[in-house]
Amino acid sequence: MPKKNAFYAQSGGVTAVINASACGVIETARKHKSRIGKVYAGRNGIIGALREELIDTGKESRAAIHGLLTTPSGAFGSCRHKMKSIEENRAEYERLIEVFKAHNIGYFFYNGGGDSADTCLKVSQLSDAMGYPLQAIHVPKTIDNDLPLTDNCPGFGSVAKYVAVSTREAALDVASMCESSTKVFILEVMGRHAGWIAAAAGLAAEQEGDAPHIILFPEIAFSREKFLARVKRTVKENGFCVIVASEGAQYKDGTFLAESGLKDAFGHSQLGGLAPNLAQMIKDELGYKYHWAVADYLQRAARHIASQTDVDQAYAVGEAAVEMALAGKNAVMPCIVRGKGKRYRWSVGEAPLDKVANVEKMMPRNFITRDGFNITDAAREYLEPLIQGEAYPEYRKGMPKYVRLKNELVPKKLRKSFTV
Amino acid sequence: MPKKNAFYAQSGGVTAVINASACGVIETARKHKSRIGKVYAGRNGIIGALREELIDTGKESRAAIHGLLTTPSGAFGSCRHKMKSIEENRAEYERLIEVFKAHNIGYFFYNGGGDSADTCLKVSQLSDAMGYPLQAIHVPKTIDNDLPLTDNCPGFGSVAKYVAVSTREAALDVASMCESSTKVFILEVMGRHAGWIAAAAGLAAEQEGDAPHIILFPEIAFSREKFLARVKRTVKENGFCVIVASEGAQYKDGTFLAESGLKDAFGHSQLGGLAPNLAQMIKDELGYKYHWAVADYLQRAARHIASQTDVDQAYAVGEAAVEMALAGKNAVMPCIVRGKGKRYRWSVGEAPLDKVANVEKMMPRNFITRDGFNITDAAREYLEPLIQGEAYPEYRKGMPKYVRLKNELVPKKLRKSFTV
Structure with a gap:
C-alpha cells in the first residue's frame, strides 16, 4: 500500500x-x-x-x-x-x-x-x-456532551469538573456571607440546547439541601413563577440560594431567557445575558441581595482543573x-x-x-428531578465517573506551562487560491 | 497570669x-x-x-x-x-x-x-x-491587597493566581478561534478601588504581545476613545484582543463603568455590569464578535488553585x-x-x-505602563512571588474535600439579647 x-x-x-x-x-x-x-x-x-x-x-x-x-x-x-x-x-x-x-x-x-x-x-x-x-x-x-452513540464526549468531563468544583466553592462563599450580605448567587454556564454542563453542577452537593439548590436546564421550560417561589423557599429555609443556569434555559415557547439578537456562523443565536436577567428578576420580585458569575470561556479552557x-x-x-x-x-x-x-x-x-x-443527545428526563430543578441519583451515577482524577x-x-507550537506551514502546491 | x-x-x-x-x-x-x-x-x-x-x-x-x-x-x-x-x-x-x-x-x-x-x-x-x-x-x-504596611495581604495571592491562570487559559481559547469567531474577550475581576487583582492578570503574559492586551485599572481614568482605539489596533495587529477589567474601572469624574445603583452595608456601591457594558461599547463602535466572563465569587473562593x-x-x-x-x-x-x-x-x-x-494602598503608578493599559516589570517582580506554588x-x-465544622454554640450567659 x-x-x-x-x-x-x-x-x-x-x-x-x-x-x-x-x-x-x-x-x-x-x-x-x-x-x-x-x-x-x-x-x-x-x-x-x-x-x-x-x-x-x-x-x-x-x-x-x-x-x-x-x-x-x-x-x-x-x-x-x-x-x-x-x-x-x-x-x-x-x-x-x-x-x-x-x-x-x-x-x-x-x-x-x-x-x-x-x-x-x-x-x-x-x-x-x-x-x-x-x-x-x-x-x-x-463540551456540550450532546453527541449520540458515545457514552460521553471528550471535553465534557473537564468542563463538568470545573463547574462542579466552582459551584461547591462559590456556595461556601455565599453560605459564609448570607447572614448579612448576598442571599442569592447565580452561575451561568454553557450548554445551548442540552443541560449536561449545568447538570454537572449538581455534583457539588454532598448532602440533601446542599448547593446548587436550583439548576435551570434547557430541557425544562422555564416558569418565572415556579422559579421565584423556589428561590424564596430556599432562602427562607436555608438562608441562601445557589442557582446554576444553563445559557440555553428557555421559556415554553422557546424564547431564551437571554438572547443578544446576534447569530453565529452556524446560525445559532448568540447568548450570554442570562445571569444578570435572572438576578434582576429576583431583585425586582424578592428584593434579595445577589451576585452572579458568568464562566464563559473560563470553563472550557480550564485545563488547570x-x-x-x-x-x-x-x-x-x-x-x-x-x-x-x-x-x-x-x-x-x-x-x-x-x-x-x-x-x-x-x-x-x-x-x-x-x-x-x-x-443532539439531550439529558434523559429521568436525570432531572420531577420538579425540574435538580439532578437525580441516576444523573449523579452517570456524571460522577467523568470528573474523576x-x-x-x-x-x-x-x-x-502550556506549549506553543511553531505551526510552520507547508509550501502550497496549488496555483489557485480559495476565498473562505 | x-x-x-x-x-x-x-x-x-x-x-x-x-x-x-x-x-x-x-x-x-x-x-x-x-x-x-x-x-x-x-x-x-x-x-x-x-x-x-x-x-x-x-x-x-x-x-x-x-x-x-x-x-x-x-x-x-x-x-x-x-x-x-x-x-x-x-x-x-x-x-x-x-x-x-x-x-x-x-x-x-x-x-x-x-x-x-x-x-x-x-x-x-x-x-x-x-x-x-x-x-x-x-x-x-x-483579596484586594489594599492594606498598608504589609507587603501584601493574605487572600490576594490566591485570587491573583486564579486570575492569571484563567486569563492565560481563556486567551488560548480566543487565540484558537479568532480567525472565524470571537475577536474580543473581556474578563471582569474584582477590585473596587485598587487594581491589584486586575494587575495580576498581567502575569498571564510570557512574551511581548501576549494577552492580556488591555488591563483596566480603577487608578487610571477610563477614556472610551483611547480604549476603543487600543482594542482596534490590537485586533488588527494580533487577530484578537483580551481585556481584563477591574470592577472599579471608572471615568475621570469617578463614575464607575458599571453601577447597579445598590449599596452594601458599608455604603459601597454594588458593582457588576462592567463586562457587558464594555462588550456593548465594542460591538457598537467596532462591530467585533465578543465574549465576556464575570468571575465574581469564583475568583475569591477558588481554593482548588x-x-x-x-x-x-x-x-x-x-x-x-x-x-x-x-x-x-x-x-x-x-x-x-x-x-x-x-x-x-x-x-x-x-x-x-x-x-x-x-x-487604602493603591497600585503605585510605576506598576502601570505609561499608556495605562498594562503592568510594568516592577509590578511583575512584585506580583510573581505571590502566586508561587x-x-x-x-x-x-x-x-x-472541604471540611464542614460542627459550629456548636456555647451556652449564653447574658440575660439581655441584642439586635444587630
Missing part, C-alpha cells in the same frame, strides 16, 4: 482537552511511519484545508507534541466555518479533495462536534463519489482514530463505551458517522 | 485562605493551653459576638481544624456589619465588651480588611478606657497573631515583610493598628 499523508483539523468551540486528542492522533501516527507519512494540521481548522494552509506537525518536537496533552484550547486553531450541503456548496468540497490530492492526503481526521461529524461524513461520501480514496474519521469533541478521565479519553479517541484508519475504516467515529457493573470502566468503540451526524499540568513560576 | 479565653472572628468578603488564618490562630492557641483557654469563634463574624453566638472551636477535632488549611471561604461565617464610630454607636462597643467579660475573653483576633482593622483598634481603645483588659490583634485578610505562598502566609499571620497576644501586644497586626535580594523571602512583622486602619486540596470522588 502506498504511503499516504494524514490531515487533522480542530473544529468548533475548543475544549480543555481537544489538544489531548491531537496528541493521540499525532503520537499514534508517528508510531506508524511506514504507513502514514506526514501529519498535516489545518491552520484554523477546515479553513486551513480550503486555503491550503497546512501545518507540518513533523516540525514539532516530540516534547512539544506531548505537551499538547496538558495544553487547553486548539493549538492549530479551530473555526466555526460550517460546510453547507454538497448541493449548496459543491465548490468547497471539491476544493478540499483537490487540496488532499495535491498533498497526497489519504487520512482525514476531523476533531469536533455534531456539525463536524456531518462534514466528515459528506467529505467521505464525496471523495468516494469522485473516486479519490480517502478515509474520513471523526474524532469526537464537545481538567478531569484525568477526560484527558485519558480524549487521548484514546485520537489514538483509536488513527488505528481505525490503519484498519481501513471510513466514515466512523471512535466513541466511549461504558462498561457494565458498579465500578466505572470504559473502552473505545466505533460508531458509524451516518448515525452520529446532526443528532486531577490531571494537573506542570507549573513554572506559579503558572501552568 | 490568669488563663483567658480567646475570640476569633472573620470579617467582610471571604477568601480562599481566610480559613488558613483561622487554622493558624486555633492550632497555635491549642499549643498554649496553659495561657489560652477556649478559642471561641463568632458565628457570622462580629455579629456573633454582639448576639452572644459564640462557636466553641474546642468541639472540633484536630483533623477538622487542620482541614481549614485547605477549605475556602469563612468556616464560621463572616459578615459585612460595619461598626460605626464609638460616638455613633457606643452601645455596640459596650455590648462587645460585655460579652467578652461574660465569657472571660482576653484575646480578640479579628480577621479582615481595612474596616475590620479600624473596628479592632476601636475595641482595643474602648476596652482600655473601660478598664477591661483585652488584647486586640488584627489578622490581615483581603490557591497559591502555596498565600496559604503559608495566611497561616503564618494567624500563628503570629496568637504569639503577639501571648507576648502582651495590643492593637497590632502581623504583616508580611519582603526580604531584600533577588530571591523572594518573606517574614512576619508587626504593624501598629492606628497606622493600618482606614488607609500550587496548594492543592485533597480530592474525593473527583471533588475537593
